[in-house]
Amino acid sequence: MLRISRLTDYGTLILVYLASRQDRLCSASDVAAAVHIALPTVQKLLKLIAASGLVQSERGTDGGYCLSRPPESISAADILDALEGPVAITECSIEDGHCHLEASCGVGSAWQKISKSMRISLENVSLIDLGSPPASFPVIDVTTPVQPGSQTAAHRS
Amino acid sequence: MLRISRLTDYGTLILVYLASRQDRLCSASDVAAAVHIALPTVQKLLKLIAASGLVQSERGTDGGYCLSRPPESISAADILDALEGPVAITECSIEDGHCHLEASCGVGSAWQKISKSMRISLENVSLIDLGSPPASFPVIDVTTPVQPGSQTAAHRS
DNA sequence: CTATATTGGACTAAAATGGTCCTATATTCA
């Protein structure tokens, strides 16, 4: 349930590796060797991640990729946005494509709200947490309203 | 991100409807008419949900389906289990199929732990909540450890 | 026996996913 794609998992792996190399440039081949993922796949992922702005790239000899922000300020939500796009939790919660059930159902909005809540919580998980996760992550209380000014996270500490 | 399948959304809709009919039996046609989903799809979903034990069925004339538990004790996690199976958040967190990256990566386990945390929080969302959701669901703090004895939810109140 | 329902399964079309590969462009250095 609520699975993320394998590519997103790989992408996380790559980002964690880049975080460990600080701001040094790493070529796709370097990364592939380090994380043990096929080079073409790594290339594809790095391109995607670069397009999203999470990493910066430099071309040419001695070129490569590096994080464009400190790892503390990159969140799990950022990674999902980069690799899976801002897909809504349900099909019908998509902006314009008005679901023909809207009238008779309040369910779509429930899932949508749960999704939003989860998203905010994922913004509180930084690349650092992903690299060396705590014994376990705390339980989310999804039953009381969101505080309006809740921090955009990952800048937590 | 973290999307659920459309069938799961439909399934929720169906369950919410059944909840509104209390313990009266509803045939698949009844349900289809009420929720405005094509009959064959409703039939398929009800079969799946019945197989999972969330609803009970009765055959023959005047047969149909009804919830097998009070709606307060059916959680969002139950619905996902029934309709999407107990899929892990990442591919490699699956039991036996040992990912060949295990050695070099702690990331899979991070996603896995986040998933577990989210799952527990979803167990706290009941069918009632799904039917008439609050203005918004609260943010999940995914950064501090899970309490060992956290309630299996939906039996919240 | 008939009408009504569920049960269990097969089946198809369409879309998403995972993965590879190719050409163009930028950069460095000899």
Place this chain on the structure above:
DNA sequence: TGAATATAGGACCATTTTAGTCCAATATAG
């Protein structure tokens, strides 16, 4: 300038998943 090294931006294909429909069998009530 020219060669070597990288990224940029695609196209491309195989496989799987998803969504949806349909059919034959079984159970129940009247």
